[in-house]
Each structure stands twice: as C-alpha cells, then as structure tokens.
Amino acid sequence: MTASNDLQRNTKKHFRLSPAARAFLALALVLLLGFVFNAHGAFFKLGTHRDALRQSSVYGILACGMTLVIISGGIDLAVGSVVALVAVCSALMAIHWNWSPWIVVPLSLLIGATCGAVSGGITALLRVQPFIATLAMMVFARGLAKHVSGGTKISTAIEQADKTYRYAELPKWFRAIDSRVLWGQVSVVTVVCAACLLVAFIALARHVWGRQLYAIGANEEAARLSGVPVIPAKIAAYVASGVFAAIAGICQAAQETQGDPEAGAGYELVAIAMVVIGGTSLMGGRGGVCLTLLGVLIIGYLEKILSINAVPEATRLMLTGIIIVVAVVAQRQRSS
Amino acid sequence: MLRLHAIVHLLLVIVILAGCSQSEPAAKSAATAGEKPKSDAPAASKTFTIGMSQCNLGEPWRVQMNADIKAAAAQHPNLEVIFKDAQNDTLRQRSHIEEFVSAGVNLIIVSPKEAEPLTEPIANAFRGGIPVIVLDRAVRGDAFTCFIGANNVQIGRAAGKWIAEHIGNDAKIVELKGLMTSIPGQDRHNGFVEGLGGKGKVVFEADMKWLEPEARKEMDSALARFDDIDVVYAHNDPGAHGAYLAVQAAGREKKPLFVGIDALPQEGVAYVSQGILNATFQYPTGGQEAIDTALKILAGEKVPKTITLKSRIFTKENVAAGGAVIEN
Known part of the structure; x- marks a missing residue:
C-alpha cells in the first residue's frame, strides 16, 4: 500500500460520519419535516409525540429481537405471526378464561420462546437458511393463530353454545398496559418498549453472549474456531426474538382489546426496516441497539407526520419508499 | 447450493400442500335424527351436495358467511355442503370450480375473488348443467344461475x-x-x-x-x-x-x-x-339467502337472476330486537 493511498484513506475516514451520527442526521431531517409540515400546530402538541412513541412501541419491541438476530447474521421473518399467535392466546387466557396475569404472561412468553427455539434450532442445528426456516415458522405460526382462534377475533363478546353472546369484562391488567404513566404523558407500552431496548442493549453491549453474536455475524467459521459456542448462541438469539415478539403480542392484544389472528401481518418488515435504517448491517456483525432506537424513531415519526397531515395513501407509500432507499444508500457508503 | 435448492423446493411443496384447501363436509353431520326437515324442503328424501368456494377466510366477514351457510344448511338434513377456501388466490379458486364439476356436485355456490378470471370457469360449470349461485362479488356476463349481493x-x-x-x-x-x-x-x-x-x-x-x-x-x-x-x-x-x-x-x-x-x-x-x-x-353475507335460493333451484323452481340483499341498522334502541330493516 502506497503512502498516498494511506493518506487518502485516512482523510476520507476523517470526514466520514459514524453510523450513529448518520442516523441522528436522518432523524433530525424527519423531525424538521414535522416542524415544517406541522398540520396547523398539531406537531407541537405533546400528545402527538406521546402517540407517535406509543404507535412505534410494538414495532420497537420487535426490532429489539430483530437486532440480535440480524447481528448474528440471520433474519427472523416469523415475528409478525408470533405477535398474532400470542395476541390470540393471551386474549383467550385473559379475556375468555379470566386467568391471572401471573400465569398468562409467563405462558405467553413461553409460546414466543418456543417458536423462536424451533426456528433457531432449524437454522443452527439443521443448517437451514434463516430466511427459509423463519419463513416456515411465519406461515406455521399464522396458521396456528387462526386454528386456535377459529378464524375470528378473540374479543370481549363471547359466543355461547346457544349462539347468543355474553360480554366479558376486559381484564384490568389489559387496561393497565394501554394506560399512561408519569402524569399521563408516557404510554405504558412505550415504557415496555424502552425496557426491552435496555435489556437488548445490555445483552449486546455488556454481556459475553452479545460479543459472541457479533463474532458469529462477522465470520461464523472464525468464531467457531476461536471457541465460540455458535449453535447455542444462535438459538438463544432466535429465542430472544421470539420472547420479544411475545411481549409485542401481549401489548398488541391489550391495545386492541382483543386477539386478532390477522394482527401483526407485515410487522416483521417494519421491524427489519427500523433495524437497517438505524445502520445495523443486514450482513451481520455490525450494528447495535442504540442504532435501532434511532431507526424506530425515524420510521415512527415519519409515519406520524404523514398521518397528522392526512397525506393520501399513495403519496405515503411513495414517500416511505424513497426514505428507505435514501437511508440504505447512505448506509452503503460505509462499506465502499 | 444444490442442497439449498432442494430445501427450497421441499419447502415450497410443503407450503403448497399446507395451503391446499381443506374440504370439510359440514352440514351432513347435522343429520339430526330427531329434527324434522322443513315441510317446504324439496324432495326431502333425496340428498344434494353443494360445493361452496370462499375466496378468502382471512376476513371475519367471510368466516361469518361460511358460518351462515353452514347454519342454514344444517336446517336441511338432505343438504351436504363442501367448503373450500381459496386463500385469496384466484387460480386456486378456479381449480375449486373445476374440482366441483368433476366431483359432480348438484350446485355450486361461489364468492369470487375477482370477476374476470373466474367468469370462464363459472360459465363452463353453468353450461355443463350445474347451477351456480354467485355470492357478494359479481362475475361478467350472465352464464350463472343467480347473483346474490348487497349494495x-x-x-x-x-x-x-x-x-x-x-x-x-x-x-x-x-x-x-x-x-x-x-x-x-x-x-x-x-x-x-x-x-x-x-x-x-x-x-x-x-x-x-x-x-x-x-x-x-x-x-x-x-x-x-x-x-x-x-x-x-x-x-x-x-x-x-x-x-x-x-x-x-x-x-x-x-x-x-x-x-x-x-x-x-x-x-x-x-x-x-x-x-x-x-x-x-x-x-349482509347472504349465506341464508344462498341456501334458500339453492333449495328453490334444486326443486326446479325459477329464481330471479339478481337478488339484492337488504341491509339492517343496529342502534342502542333496537339491537336487542335484532336491528331494523332499511328500506330502499
């Protein structure tokens, strides 16, 4: 390598922004968009921001698990379907059977963990491509959700044997999840999402397992040779993704006051977009939860700003597409 | 690479198999021995098979339509309804119609996903002598027996x-x-x-x-x-x-x-x-009306080409009484 080449590289590096700075810039641009198109001042109301954060929360919880899986070099397409499966199961247990949350929540998380363990096991042990393994789980879990619910929503209107309906009370803890804390300024689901982000952050940045995931994502063979327990670490990533999806499923059911077997369709794509727009590499080995948080805010605020301005659907889709392309092209500069 | 291909193909086969419509003989099981068939039921001694192709059971409204048909058919022990779900796939629904024809059902009820691609298969069944009731969404032309839908x-x-x-x-x-x-x-x-x-x-x-x-x-x-x-x-x-x-x-x-x-x-x-x-x-789903019309057709009665279903309004005052019919 010649000296001039080296110099060039160094200068270039100097001017290049870090992924976090780039994501911050994107978020600032989106917020600026909100300042300009403020929908007669609606953007300056506190409630708008509270709602924007609440609406991004379910996606954000999914994005936590997705970050872990993507950093390990995989992908989890099943999370949207797991949201539906857990929404249906938790609504069934909580609304129809009136079980205590101390039973419903652990069982729901167990359902999510099982889904994750199965797709992780198929990927790590049978060496099936993560795309295929989780695609299979996506189809299967959606089918199971429809089977458990009988194809209809599990709501407070419960059909009885004689075709009449009895109306169940919505469980108090469902209401609690859809309520607000801190003088009514923060939704509980937002707090849940923040807690999930924190847990994922600690796991990735402060725990040995997180280091292992980075190593596996960067070069699986090298990781194996240097003694990283590749198979358990990878399966654990999918289990974590399943558990986060289960948490999202409970939040979804509580916010909808019902378990909808069609819920969460396409959510996996939003979660993946949030992770990637933040700057985590789809190739694995690079990224982090802080970047994902920025990605969640970018997409969440973009949706909110388009919504308060009542932008027609066609324009919304086109704008969202453009923003995703711009963000991804910006990320590619790093690898050039 | 070859292995990946094999896996992809295997998976596709599994997905397709899993996606294939499950046929479910429904109403037959309701051949409740004690329950008398309605007096106006035609040729109560003769058993009829009806094929029902639903375009997509992913929507609660369509789940309800199937449930209405099932409930209406259960009133008539001489009716057997075979339900198929096209899962929002036009070509799958097209094969439903062809399967019903080759199975020799007595009547077909179809709630089509799209008009154009299903017009021809429905017309073929109709011309082959099988009465066809089209529910909710219309098809082109007039090669069917009866269209039932709301406005x-x-x-x-x-x-x-x-x-x-x-x-x-x-x-x-x-x-x-x-x-x-x-x-x-x-x-x-x-x-x-x-x-x-x-x-x-x-x-x-x-x-x-x-x-x-x-x-x-x-x-x-x-x-x-x-x-x-x-x-x-x-x-x-x-x-x-x-x-x-x-x-x-x-x-x-x-x-x-x-x-x-x-x-x-x-x-x-x-x-x-x-x-x-x-x-x-x-x-309205028209499930009940479809079975009523089917019975008339099977009994050889003439039915109108188009039946427009009446809507009902439900408010706090009338919900207990089952709503009120909206005229016009």
Missing part, C-alpha cells in the same frame, strides 16, 4: 342519512375509509357523501386499510388536529372501534358519535350492545 352505495347512503339526522349543520366529521382503491371503499364513501346531503363537514379523512390498529393511529392524528369532533364514520366496524379506543385513550370529555358498517354479530352488533358504537349498518 355498498345504498348502505353508505343509509349511514350518511342517519348521521345527517343526528348532527348540526356545521358538525365536524372524521371519515376513516377502508381503501379508496377498492370498490367497497369507493361505494361506501360515495353513498355516504350522497346521504349526508351537504350537512356537516368532513374535516379529516384517511385510509385505514380496513384495519383496526391503523384506524386507531389515524384517529390519534385527527384528535391531535381537532379539539372537537362530532362524528366518526368508519367504513367498517373494527375501524370505528379503533377510533373509539383512540378517543378513550385521549380522555376527551365529549365523545363523538361512532358509526360503522358490517354489523357482524361478534363485532359491530356486539359493539353497539356494549355502547361502544352508536350505530352500525349491516353488510
């Missing part, structure tokens, strides 16, 4: 009229539309505007894609922009329910009127009973 423009108009009667001249209206690229969305919007007759003002409108979570998000935005909203008109009941949840979460003192469409027993009608919606307008 979304009429229902939208009825909703508009009801709202106009309950609001002042300068009331603020939020319209949560299904999808304006879909015919039902356009019809429910156009009928509504007509029914309002210039009363009130639509201050906020958005596509909520027929989905409750989307409706809640859009309603949040409407609430952020307007302090007082008098009416929410949603193109389906889950949309109106999502808007209700948004208003409740915002803690507004004044609750707007919530009006939805579809009136499924476990959705819209239940919401009205629970005091969540002020009114819902039924989009």
